[in-house]
Amino acid sequence: xxxxxxxxxxxxxxxxxxxxxxxxxxxxxxxxxxxxxxxxxxxxxxxxxxxxxxxxxxxxxxxxxxxxxx
Amino acid sequence: xxxxxxxxxxxxxxxxxxxxxxxxxxxxxxxxxxxxxxxxxxxxxxxxxxxxxxxxxxxxxxxxxxxxxxxxxxxxxxxxxxxxxxxxxxxxxxxxxxxxxxxxxxxxxxxxxxxxxxxxxxxxxxxxxxxxxxxxxxxxxxxxxxxxxxxxxxxxxxxxxxxxxxxxxxxxxxxxxxxxxxx
Numbered sequence: 001x002x003x004x005x006x007x008x009x010x011x012x013x014x015x016x017x018x019x020x021x022x023x024x025x026x027x028x029x030x031x032x033x034x035x036x037x038x039x040x041x042x043x044x045x046x047x048x049x050x051x052x053x054x055x056x057x058x059x060x061x062x063x064x065x066x067x068x069x070x
Numbered sequence: 071x072x073x074x075x076x077x078x079x080x081x082x083x084x085x086x087x088x089x090x091x092x093x094x095x096x097x098x099x100x101x102x103x104x105x106x107x108x109x110x111x112x113x114x115x116x117x118x119x120x121x122x123x124x125x126x127x128x129x130x131x132x133x134x135x136x137x138x139x140x141x142x143x144x145x146x147x148x149x150x151x152x153x154x155x156x157x158x159x160x161x162x163x164x165x166x167x168x169x170x171x172x173x174x175x176x177x178x179x180x181x182x183x184x185x186x187x188x189x190x191x192x193x194x195x196x197x198x199x200x201x202x203x204x205x206x207x208x209x210x211x212x213x214x215x216x217x218x219x220x221x222x223x224x225x226x227x228x229x230x231x232x233x234x235x236x237x238x239x240x241x242x243x244x245x246x247x248x249x250x251x252x253x
Contacts (some may be wrong), residue, residue: 007233010186011206011236012208014183015202018108022101022104023116023120024113025117027117027120027121028099030117030121031121031125034122
């Protein structure tokens, strides 16, 4: 049976601690680009919205229920 | 983490001031990157995660309380981003991207290092984050708990489960034979 200390020793020797002085280049321009890009709509959100619209067309009386919960 | 910025800078950040946000990025970016790299161990992925973390911070700035620690808040966001990255790439191996990676596993035996890397790659992301920070980076449980925003007991429990998982994986993949021949 492998004891914990042996296991830790093998794990640490396999992965030396990460040494890092920070990003290799200036990433601020990428942050700015990310802020300015329009978020892509999530297909799940779109599918749910479409489902709600379809249900309201079929069952218009549900609109009051939906309005109550919003 | 660097010293906490003054309250005025943090309030301007919360109000959406771009210069304040850039000042915080310049001040905290290197430390956040270092923290992410500890978890992901891939410099290119850490760059991407840093950008994502500050984007999430900007998007969620209205929820930040300027009287609290910005560094701790940023580290929590960064840890979540890193965890999401691990979740998204779970099926890929750590050592897949040769160009940017941290020095490859260099254990007492390259075969053993590879077995350990494979076992780590199979850890569920929540356990992997804790295992990486606690077992490899040897960070205190309290620090990990704060970064994950969970109780210390949860961190200890995850570390215990990770060790149990690794032990079983390594035994299953044949490390036990290496153990017996080298000890």
